[in-house]
Amino acid sequence: TGGYVESMYGQASPWGERYDGWIYYVNGVMPSYGCGVYTVYDGDTINWYWGTMGGPEPIVVDCDFNDDGNVNISDLILLGQHYGQTGTPGWIIYDVYEDGVIDDLDADVVALYM
Structure with missing residues (x-):
């Protein structure tokens, strides 16, 4: 409850059909309520992942294929x-x-x- 993300970058979440979809973590912890009611504080790190509800925080993928220090x-x-x-x-x-x-x-x- 409190804010469900239906789609990001054209990838829609199949809410109600499967257990995977867009999930967010704040400071490495998945909050127990939606992003629409979460209060963000200075210094918080927010990461969005395609994953499974209740599963572990996904591993961050290294998409810097040319090793220049930036993903672009x-x-x-x-x-x-x-x-x-x-x-x-x-x-x-x-x-x-x-x-x-x-x-x-x-x-x-x-x-x-x-």
Whole structure:
């Protein structure tokens, strides 16, 4: 209760259909109420993840493919050079969604870090 995020960066949450969706953590802890009623204080770190309710905080994905210290359009271009390629889930660093295919889901994850 208190504010549900239906979609971010074009990725809609399947609320009521499955247990995964957009989840937020504040200072490494998942609050027990929605983001619409959470009070943010100076120094708080808020992270949004696609994950499972009640699950552990997801591991942060390193989307800085060119190791320049920033996640930006250059990293999306590198991902795009592998668009459509398939393999075992997580087979290549560009398969950040770890579903075995380089596609829009991977690009969406990179965009979250930009």
